[in-house]
Amino acid sequence: MKEVRLKLGNSSYDIYIGAGLIVQIGQLLKKAGLDGKAVIITNPKVKSLYGDVIEQNLTGEGFKVIVLQIPEGEEQKSLEVAGSLYRELSTFYAERTTPIIALGGGVIGDLAGFVAATFLRGVPFIQIPTTLLAQVDSSIGGKVAVNYGRLKNKIGAFYQPRMVISDINILKTLTPEDLSDGLAEAIKYGVIWDKELFSFFESNIDRIKALDESLVEEVVFRSAKIKAEVVEKDERDFAIRNILNYGHTIGHGIEAVSEFKVQHGEAVAIGMIAAGKISHKMGILDKNELIRLESVIKQAGLPTKVPDLDAGKIIDAIKHDKKILKCKVRFILPKSIGSVFITEEVNLSLIREALID
Numbered sequence: 497m498k499e500v501r502l503k504l505g506n507s508s509y510d511i512y513i514g515a516g517l518i519v520q521i522g523q524l525l526k527k528a529g530l531d532g533k534a535v536i537i538t539n540p541k542v543k544s545l546y547g548d549v550i551e552q553n554l555t556g557e558g559f560k561v562i563v564l565q566i567p568e569g570e571e572q573k574s575l576e577v578a579g580s581l582y583r584e585l586s587t588f589y590a591e592r593t594t595p596i597i598a599l600g601g602g603v604i605g606d607l608a609g610f611v612a613a614t615f616l617r618g619v620p621f622i623q624i625p626t627t628l629l630a631q632v633d634s635s636i637g638g639k640v641a642v643n644y645g646r647l648k649n650k651i652g653a654f655y656q657p658r659m660v661i662s663d664i665n666i667l668k669t670l671t672p673e674d675l676s677d678g679l680a681e682a683i684k685y686g687v688i689w690d691k692e693l694f695s696f697f698e699s700n701i702d703r704i705k706a707l708d709e710s711l712v713e714e715v716v717f718r719s720a721k722i723k724a725e726v727v728e729k730d731e732r733d734f735a736i737r738n739i740l741n742y743g744h745t746i747g748h749g750i751e752a753v754s755e756f757k758v759q760h761g762e763a764v765a766i767g768m769i770a771a772g773k774i775s776h777k778m779g780i781l782d783k784n785e786l787i788r789l790e791s792v793i794k795q796a797g798l799p800t801k802v803p804d805l806d807a808g809k810i811i812d813a814i815k816h817d818k819k820i821l822k823c824k825v826r827f828i829l830p831k832s833i834g835s836v837f838i839t840e841e842v843n844l845s846l847i848r849e850a851l852i853d
């Protein structure tokens with residue numbers, strides 16, 4: 497097992513990464529001083545795969561457990577669903593010391609985290625991410641939220657988990673598409689922060705896709721380490737944490753215009769390349785580095801070009817989000833592999849060119 501410590505004073509926590517960790521959950525919770533009742537929030541698919549093992553493990557360690565299931569889908573991240581979870585928690589007589597365990601991907605993590613942050617003004621929150629995307633990104637850093645109308649992820653909190661438990665074995669039941677989706681966020685860390693991690697992907701992407709255990713563990717470990725380092729510097733996302741949004745400005749536009757048919761990682765992959773093209777057209781990113789970026793993304797099984805979507809609509813979607821929050825469109829652009837800069841000065845015509853290129 498590998499460990500990353502995310503250091504945030506009293507809110508510091510450990511991220512455990514390894515194969516077979518779900519049968520150690522009870523012990524890890526007890527080590528953190530938790531006992532009594534525990535609530536697992538998950539979806540039916542994840543429950544059928546891992547719910548019973550985890551429930552038995554917790555029960556064996558003396559916890560009284562309930563498992564609350566919500567259907568799959570981004571639309572579950574709503575105040576209504578949070579309300580129904582509050583009711584279940586009250587019926588279970590959950591207390592301020594009762595941990596809420598998010599067992600699932602980004603939707604479950606965001607929703608369960610929002611509920612944990614708000615129920616009784618905050619109860620202990622445990623992340624057990626079951627997708628690569630959640631293991632390398634969304635389970636770390638304490639961003640929890642629900643959606644409200646067109647306000648995606650805008651009703652929420654910074655609420656750090658007590659621990660993150662990333663079991664590499666769980667990734668074996670992912671589809672190749674879901675695995676690629678997570679790889680997009682992991683590749684992102686190579687571009688924004690760590691050129692050696694980027695080279696690691698160039699050398700090993702096929703074996704990573706084939707789920708070589710030690711390589712996948714390394715990917716999750718190195719990604720978690722970078723995310724922890726960035727979050728430690730800027731928990732509230734006023735400055736450097738912005739760089740984690742590399743590929744996301746255009747990515748969010750693509751997701752919105754495709755009505756979320758394009759998956760998050762796919763949209764981010766296209767967004768990362770488009771941002772690379774913008775930087776190249778601005779005379780900053782070297783052509784060779786842009787080619788390396790496109791090549792790794794392609795090898796990871798991700799799209800490199802905007803699907804059959806109207807570039808104008810994507811630009812409108814990008815502008816719309818910002819307009820309702822009265823802020824400028826901010827881009828994270830690569831200077832070179834391993835280093836990015838933040839700018840609000842990207843010409844709209846350059847965005848269009850990058851999208852249709």
Ligand code: GLY
Pocket residue numbers: 633634636637639733737740741
């Ligand atoms: N996923 C971006 C962040 O956590 O800030």
